[in-house]
Amino acid sequence: MDKNRRTLTCGEPTAAHCDREVILNGWVHRVRDHGGIRFFNLRDRYGQVQVVIDTDAPEQVKTAGNELKLEYCVAVVGTVRRRPESMVNPDMASGEIEVQATEINILSTSEPLPFMIEDRSDAREETRLKYRYLDLRSASMQNKMRLRHEVSFRVREYLSGLGFYEIETPTMIKSTPEGARDFLIPSRLHPGKFYAMPQSPQLYKQILMVSGFDRYFQIAHCFRDEDARGDRQLEHTQVDIEMSFVSAEDIFALVEGMMNHVFTHAIDHPLPTPFVRLSYHDAMNRYGSDKPDLRFALELQDAAALAQGSGFRVFEDAVASGGAVKALVVPGGATMSRKDIESLEATAKTYGAKGLAWMKIGDTGPEGGVSKFFTDKTDLIQPFEAKAGDLLLFVADTWKVACTALGAVRSSLGKSLDLVDRTAFAFAWIVDFPLFEWDDEKGRWEAAHHMFTMPQEQYLDQLESDPGAVKGDLYDLVCNGFELASGSIRIHNAELQSRIFDIVGFSRDEAQKRFGFLLDAFRYGPPPHGGIAPGLDRLVMIMAGEQSIREVIAFPKTTNGMSPMDDSPSEVDADQLKDLGIQIVE
RNA sequence: GGGGGUGUGGUGGAGAUGGUUACCACGCCGGCCUGUCAAGCCGGAGGUCGCGGGUUCAAAUCCCGUCGCUCCCGCCA
Numbered sequence: 312m313d314k315n316r317r318t319l320t321c322g323e324p325t326a327a328h329c330d331r332e333v334i335l336n337g338w339v340h341r342v343r344d345h346g347g348i349r350f351f352n353l354r355d356r357y358g359q360v361q362v363v364i365d366t367d368a369p370e371q372v373k374t375a376g377n378e379l380k381l382e383y384c385v386a387v388v389g390t391v392r393r394r395p396e397s398m399v400n401p402d403m404a405s406g407e408i409e410v411q412a413t414e415i416n417i418l419s420t421s422e423p424l425p426f427m428i429e430d431r432s433d434a435r436e437e438t439r440l441k442y443r444y445l446d447l448r449s450a451s452m453q454n455k456m457r458l459r460h461e462v463s464f465r466v467r468e469y470l471s472g473l474g475f476y477e478i479e480t481p482t483m484i485k486s487t488p489e490g491a492r493d494f495l496i497p498s499r500l501h502p503g504k505f506y507a508m509p510q511s512p513q514l515y516k517q518i519l520m521v522s523g524f525d526r527y528f529q530i531a532h533c534f535r536d537e538d539a540r541g542d543r544q545l546e547h548t549q550v551d552i553e554m555s556f557v558s559a560e561d562i563f564a565l566v567e568g569m570m571n572h573v574f575t576h577a578i579d580h581p582l583p584t585p586f587v588r589l590s591y592h593d594a595m596n597r598y599g600s601d602k603p604d605l606r607f608a609l610e611l612q613d614a615a616a617l618a619q620g621s622g623f624r625v626f627e628d629a630v631a632s633g634g635a636v637k638a639l640v641v642p643g644g645a646t647m648s649r650k651d652i653e654s655l656e657a658t659a660k661t662y663g664a665k666g667l668a669w670m671k672i673g674d675t676g677p678e679g680g681v682s683k684f685f686t687d688k689t690d691l692i693q694p695f696e697a698k699a700g701d702l703l704l705f706v707a708d709t710w711k712v713a714c715t716a717l718g719a720v721r722s723s724l725g726k727s728l729d730l731v732d733r734t735a736f737a738f739a740w741i742v743d744f745p746l747f748e749w750d751d752e753k754g755r756w757e758a759a760h761h762m763f764t765m766p767q768e769q770y771l772d773q774l775e776s777d778p779g780a781v782k783g784d785l786y787d788l789v790c791n792g793f794e795l796a797s798g799s800i801r802i803h804n805a806e807l808q809s810r811i812f813d814i815v816g817f818s819r820d821e822a823q824k825r826f827g828f829l830l831d832a833f834r835y836g837p838p839p840h841g842g843i844a845p846g847l848d849r850l851v852m853i854m855a856g857e858q859s860i861r862e863v864i865a866f867p868k869t870t871n872g873m874s875p876m877d878d879s880p881s882e883v884d885a886d887q888l889k890d891l892g893i894q895i896v897e
Numbered sequence: 898g899g900g901g902g903u904g905u906g907g908u909g910g911a912g913a914u915g916g917u918u919a920c921c922a923c924g925c926c927g928g929c930c931u932g933u934c935a936a937g938c939c940g941g942a943g944g945u946c947g948c949g950g951g952u953u954c955a956a957a958u959c960c961c962g963u964c965g966c967u968c969c970c971g972c973c974a
Binding site: 406 | 900901903904907908909910923924925929930931932933934935936937965966967968969970971972973974
C-alpha cells in the first residue's frame with residue numbers, strides 16, 4: 312500500500328515543497344469543520360501540518376474527512392500549496408503552507424480520549440500515568456523524551472571519544488545488604504536462594520578495573536526498595552563511570568567536560584568550568600544542606616557570639632552543650648506576618664528544630680519575637696548586617712540540626728520570595744565529606760558513603776583514634792539543590808580495607824561472605840581507581856526545568872511504587888509461587 | 898512508620914453555614930456554517946460526589962474508618 316506510506320513527516324513540509332505531491336502519516340490532532348471546507352491538523356513526532364479538504368475535493372476525501380475524529384491514525388495523499396497571505400499562521404512551523412488532500416485513508420480509529428493531547432492539558436498525574444501512551448503523544452512529553460535521548464547520546468559520544476568502553480553488568484546479582492533495601496529475585500533452580508537487583512553496579516565496575524578496563528562507563532538501571540519521592544524512584548538510571556590510575560581531580564575534570572558537552576549540544580547552554588567547590592562543612596554552615604541550591608545567596612550566619620550572656624536560655628544552652636546558633640537575615644522580611652513566620656517554624660521543626668526564634672529590625676532596633684533579650688545589646692546584632700525592615704531568624708540546636716533546619720527555611724524562602732534564578736544551572740562539587748558517621752542506634756561508626764571509600768591521606772594515622780575527624784576522598788556533584796552525582800576514590804589496598812572493616816565492626820567472616828568476590832579479585836594486582844555516577848533522570852529533569860523525575864521517565868511508578876498503566880505490582884499464580892518454593896504469609 | 902494537601906459526568910475545576918433538578922469550561926453526540934488554526938453558533942446526552950459505615954426527616958457538605966494520588970520527615974551506603 313505505497314499510497315499509505317509517507318514521503319514526508321508532518322514536520323517537514325515547507326514553502327519549498329509547494330506543488331509537490333506528498334504522502335503524510337500521522338494522527339488527527341484537531342478538526343475544524345466549516346460545513347463546506349474542512350481543516351484538520353495532522354501530527355506526528357516531527358510536527359504538525361494543516362490538511363485542507365476543499366469544497367470541490369474528490370468524493371472519497373469528503374467521505375473519509377467526514378469520519379475523522381481526534382487521534383485517528385491516517386494516511387493523507389495531497390499537494391503542498393502556499394496559503395493565501397492572510398491565512399498564514401505564524402505560530403506554526405508549517406504555517407506558510409497547507410496540504411490539499413486528494414486521498415485520505417483511515418489506518419485506525421480511536422475511541423474518545425480520556426484527556427486532550429496538548430501541552431496545556433491539565434489532566435492529573437494519576438490519569439496521565441494510567442494512559443501514559445496518550446500522555447507521551449503530547450509535544451512536551453515528546454520533547455522531554457527527545458532531550459533524554461540527546462543527553463544519553465552525548466554522554467556516550469563524549470565518553471567514547473575519550474576511550475571509555477560501555478560494558479554491561481548483570482541485573483541479577485548477589486545480595487549485599489548494605490545501604491538500601493534490595494529488591495530480591497527468587498531462584499527456581501535453587502529454592503530458598505535469591506538474586507538481588509543491583510542498587511548500582513558498584514562492585515562490578517570495581518572488578519572491571521581489576522580486569523584492566525581502566526575507563527569504563529554504563530548507562531545503568533539501579534534498583535532500591537525504599538520510599539520514593541519526586542526526585543527518587545524505585546528504579547532509576549545512572550551514568551556509571553569508573554577509571555583506574557586517577558585522582559579526584561581527574562574525575563572532576565572529566566565530569567565537568569562531560570556536563571559541558573551535554574549541556575552545549577542538548578540545550579545549547581555551555582557551562583562555565585571548573586565548577587565551584589565547597590567543603591561539606593562549608594556547605595552545611597553556609598547553606599544548611601549538603602546539596603545546596605546556589606542559585607541564590609541568603610547565607611546562614613553563625614550566631615554563637617549573640618548567645619553569650621544574652622540571658623536567653625535557649626541560645627545559651629545550645630552553645631554550652633556544644634551545639635550552635637545559626638542565623639538567617641531575611642531582607643525586607645519585617646513585613647512578614649506571624650502566620651508566615653509560623654509556617655517557616657513548622658518547616659524548621661520537621662527537621663528536628665525545637666523552634667524558630669525571630670526578631671524584626673525596626674527603625675530604632677530589634678522588635679518583636681525574642682528581641683527583648685537584645686534591645687540593649689544592638690552591638691551584638693551588628694555583625695549580621697541586618698537593615699531596618701529585615702527579619703532575623705534563628706535556630707539553636709546541635710550544629711547539624713541548626714544548619715539543616717535553617718537550611719530548609721532558606722530553601723523555602725528562596726521559593727516564596729522568588730530569589731531563585733530559574734534560568735541558572737548552579738553546579739558545585741561538595742568535597743571533604745566525613746568518612747564515618749556515628750550511628751546512635753547501633754552504637755558504632757558507619758561508612759558515610761560506602762566501605763570501599765578511600766580516606767584522605769592525611770588522616771590515615773588517626774583512622775582508629777578519631778574516626779569522626781577523618782575525611783574521605785569522596786565527592787558529590789550538586790546542581791540547583793539536587794544531588795546529581797556521587798563518587799569516590801576507592802581503597803585498593805587489603806590492609807587498609809581491613810582497618811575500615813574493623814572500625815565499622817565488620818568481621819572478616821562477614822566481609823568475606825558478602826564481598827568475598829571483590830576482596831578475592833583485589834588479591835590480584837588491583838589498580839588504584841575511582842569513579843562517580845551521575846543520575847540521568849535528575850540531570851534530564853533539571854535540564855528540562857521539571858520538578859519531578861517522573862516527567863522525564865517514559866513509564867514511571869507512583870510514590871507508592873505502583874504503575875497505574877499496567878497495574879504492577881500484581882499477584883501471581885499459585886503455580887508460579889510453587890515453582891519458586893515460596894508461600895505467602897498472611 | 899509519621900505529618901500536610903487532595904479525590905465531584907470522559908477531563909479539569911466550582912459547590913463545604915446539611916435542604917428543590919449538583920454548576921462551569923473543555924471533550925462527546927446531533928444540527929448549521931466556504932478560510933479556520935484552542936474555529937464559531939444552536940441543541941442534546943452523560944454523575945452510586947474515591948470506597949464503607951454512622952448521625953439526621955434530609956449528607957458532595959457533619960462524624961468514624963478505609964483506599965488512591967501527591968508533598969515532606971524517617972528511610973535512600
